[in-house]
Amino acid sequence: MRILHVLSANFFAGSVAYAVALAEAHRHQGHQVWLASDAANLPTAATVVQLPISQRKYRQRWHNIQALRQLIKTHAIDVVHAHSRAASWVSYFAVCGLPVPLVSTVHGRQHLHTSTSLFDVYGDKVIAICENLAEHLRTEVKMTPSKLAVVPNGIAFAALGAQPQEEAAEVSRLAFIGRFNGPKGEQAAALCVHVFPPLLREHTDLRVALIGGELDYLPAAGKAALGALQTEFGERIEVVGFTDDVPGWLAKTDLVIGAGRVVMEALGAGRAALALGEACYAGRVTEANYAAAAASNFGDILAQQGTQAIDWQVILQDAREFWQQPSRVAPALQQRVRADYDLPTIAARILGVYESARMKKAVPSFIPVLMYHKIPDAPLASKHQIFVTKENFAKHLAYFQRQKFTPITFRDYQEFASGRRSLAEFPRRPIILTFDDGYVDNYTNLLPLMQQAGYRGILYLLGDFGVRYNYWDVEADPTEPRADIMDAAQKQAFVAAGWEIGAHTMHHPKLPELSPMESAAEIQQSKTALEQALGTEIISFAYPYGALTEPIKAQVEQAGFSYAVATDTGGMHLEDDRMQIFRVNMFPHETTSSLFKKTAPWYRRYYRWKRGK
Template structure:
């Protein structure tokens, strides 16, 4: 993929560091990457194009728009990724009229400008770096929820290493790491006045390191307080200023006060953290407080406008509690932070957003995804009505051919989304035919009919090949007919015929009713088992009974699935939510008219209106 990052880089803020790290991660994966920024040089091997993105004079802005548009056309850019409001503004106009999507990462709360209501300058997809920021974008900026993704800034923890415990006798040290201007400068000033002096008096060996840029921009009270600290405690107050060796300082620091990237890096390095940001004090980060602290980006962002007052005596109390019993972050928390913010994993999630934005731009219409189960020789006496006879299914295929539908699989779709196949080849009338559970009649009736039509579909199978009949229906209801499940050789025949195989849990579990760990195992193990047994890539998942929750969707995504299909729920477009794709239920007595309706571009919207969803 050809990716253009646009960023305001007149100083090396955390957002810039993240954008550069993300660009490097994608470049190392083989993508072609360009960065347009204020800075002529950035720590990356990607191509850097200097443009004064942060300058807001309209004449300069329009010049930036023209330069970006030229870059996009000359290099045939696939996606533009903006990393600040100024970058989003010029990128929005640069891609207008082009088939190139714009993705914006929002790193902080946004000022509500007139242009926000006039133009959706954030583009086709918007990445919020934490949950509170996503809430702000939904409620205050009025960003459509379908466009939002919550993906934190990634950290290359391998470059930080895993510092060993401090040797006995090493100087105890706490550090404030962050900017010293703006709201964070005011926080630093209060620390200098209310927290550091009593601690330095009580712990005679303690040192305090002040690390970060813009020290000259400390508020006046901060400069006075800093001068008093230095006068009283001398070299025990280490004024480091900006450094590119944050990892080195973390290695010799016991307690870190900071927010955002600073808190994440410190926790990943095993250092204790008091999360203090420009919006709130989130307190000591422990396993119990981690989720709430992460939602605010460790103190930097509230969901609603405003800030929370900080009780500096509480900060002092928490710092004292640490020094009374110094220690490291619990290994489980350190591992969780490293997993949640791992740069490689974050880069993969961002790449999925790029793909989604590309496809929504290139294929804006409704793609019908139809759900079948059994294809028996004759009608079944079943109250569930999840069958279409062999004779009727042949009529369905004839209708699809008459309407010039082209069946594709999710693997096909992903080939287009990732750029492995050119979008110019994407079918004019795509349709995705899916079949759940893997009944024997799929092998005896369905497969030959599909092969005769030259069609392929998606077959959702259970990971446990020991399941040989529909026990979830037949055992629960004596009136429900038993239907046999295919054996391994019959399932392999679908792989040989070019079908996509998807996962359907291990044993047809109703996931929301299971304990979280058991549900996660049903999901993950089904993917692994099918890939090993059938030797094929598994990228899509079908929720048994269509039963899902947000927590279950997250588990499916974390298990490595790219797509997940629901039953009669989901967005208007496949890319509204890849983890909850709307499938249309197909019943025994479908007619030409009902098939026309269920495959029509307006059907999803009609279905939602009819059922008030």
């Protein structure tokens, strides 16, 4: 993919570090990357184009728009990623009229004024770096929820792990890491007044390091307090300022005070952290409060407008308690942080957002995804009515052919989304045909009919090949007819025919009724089992009974699935939520009229209006 990052880089803020790290991660993954920024020199091997993005005079904005538009056309850019409101503003107009999506990462709360909600310059997809920020964008900025993705900043933990440990173990060190200007500068000043002096007097071997900003930006009260500290404690006060060796300092620090990526890096390096940000004090981060602290980006962002008053005595007490029994971060918490903020993983998730934005712009209408089960020779005495006879299914296929539909699979769709196939080749009238459970009549009736039509579909199978009939139906209702499930050789025939195989759990349970551990196992093991048994990549999942919750959806994504299909629930567009794709139920007595309706571009909107879903 050809990616252009646009950022305001008049100083090296966290958003700039994030953009540069992301650019490097994608470059190493084989993508072509450009950066347009105020700064001509950034720590990246990607191509950097200097543009005064942060300058907001309209004449300069117009020049920036023209320069970006030319850059996009010259290099056939696939996606533009903006990293500030100023960057989003010029990027929005630069891509106008072009088939190029705009993705914006929002790093902080947005100013609430009329133009914020009425004039949406953030583009096709918006990445919020934490849950609180996403809530702010939904409720206060009134942003369309389907545009939002929550993806945190990524951290290159491999670099942190390579740092040597400090040799002089008798030295204790507390480090404040953050800017010295704005709210963080005021906090640094308050720490110099209320927290550092008593700690330094109580612990004679303690050193305090101030890292990350220019001393000139420290408020006057902070400069005075810092001067007093230097007079009283001498070399025990280490004014480091800006450094590109934060990992090295973390390696020789016991307790870190900071917010955002500072806390992520500290925890990932095994260092204890007090999460003090621009919005609140989230406390010493432990396994117990980690989720809440992460939701605020470790103190920087509240979901609602305003800030929380900071009690400096609480921070002092937390620091005192740490030094009563100094310790590294619990291994389980360190591992969780490294998993949640791992840069290659985050980079892959961001690529998914790029793909989603690309497809939403290229294919803006509803793609019908139809759900079938049994294809028997004759009607079944089943109250569930989840069958279409062989004769009627042949009529369905004839209708699809008359209407010029082109069946695709999610594997095909992903080829277009990733850029491996040109969007110029994407079918004019795509349709996705799915079949659940893997009944024998799928092999005897469905497969020959589909092959005659030149069609392929998606077969959702259970991971346990020992399941040979629909016991979940029969055990729930003994009057329900038994339907046999294919053996391994019959399933393999679908792979040989070019079908996509998807996972449908191991044993067909209602996932929300299981414990989190049980549901995670059903999901993950089904993917692994099918890939091993059939020798094919499994990228999509079908929820049994269409039963799902937000935690279940998260488990599906964490298991490595790219797409997941529901039943009669989901977004207006496939890209509204890849983990809950709307599927249309197909019944025994579909007519030409119902087939027209269920495959029409307006059907999803009609269904939501009629059913309130």
